[in-house]
Amino acid sequence: MMDIAGDAARAFSVLEAGGIALLPMDVGYSLTGGSEASLAKIFTTKGRTKEKLNAMIGDMTIHDEVHVLDQRGRDIVRAITEDYDLPLGAIAPCRTDHPLLAKLSPASFERSTKSGTVAMLINSGPFHAEISRLSLERGHPVFGSSANRSLSGTKFRVEDIEPEIRAIADICIDHGLRKYHLYRASSTLLDIETATVIRYGVAFELIADVLRRYFQIELPPPPSGYLRGLISSSTG
DSSP states (O other), rough: OHHHHHHHHHHHHHTTTOOOOOOOOETTEEESSSSSHHHHHHHHHHHHOOOOEEEEEOOOHHHHHHBBBOHHHHHHHHIIIIIIIOOOEEEBBOOOTTTTTTTHHHHHHHHHHHHHHHEEEEOOOHHHHHHHHHHHHHHHEEEEEEEESTTSSSSGGGSSSSHHHHHHOOOEEOOOSSTTGOOOOOOOOTTTTTTEEEEBBHHHHHHHHHHHHHHHOOOOOOOOOOOOTTTTGOOO
């Protein structure tokens, strides 16, 4: 049986100490860190271009505290993640003075924000929820990206992750095949203020239906092959 609380506590101790953790999210395995050295090592090992940013790991409490949105924007996030229980990479303006962001070094902050916004993975399963809770409780930020070489596609089993990616992790929490493996893509990234799709990913068609049904927002259709996971170039 999985020990979510125990595994999350062990992983978080590594993150607090400046290490790198390979963690099981519903949208795939994630390579995470919370220090300048760990995030830089993740960035370099993955072979990411400088345009690619880290995503913050957070729950609705962190979202409410960090993201700056009007009521409609908050309603959109809640409808997707709470009412319909879907994972979402929410992009929105952020409070740069929030304690979790203030702890980032200038270099880490630059690689994790863009034009005053931050992307936050919300509602990606029980393990994600526990790591998010510990992050807020202990006042230590957790950022990361999918555990794969850049542009090689999201990995949903530990054994599918490239050896060089696994090698930099100080701890690996293996919870087996992840929930949304049929998508073969990571989370859908949505700019909440502008309702712009930044990345088509997990549950996009369900998210689009929520926005159409309740907010009269019509998202553009995904590229051909979306449901067959043929968008790996967007998941690095």
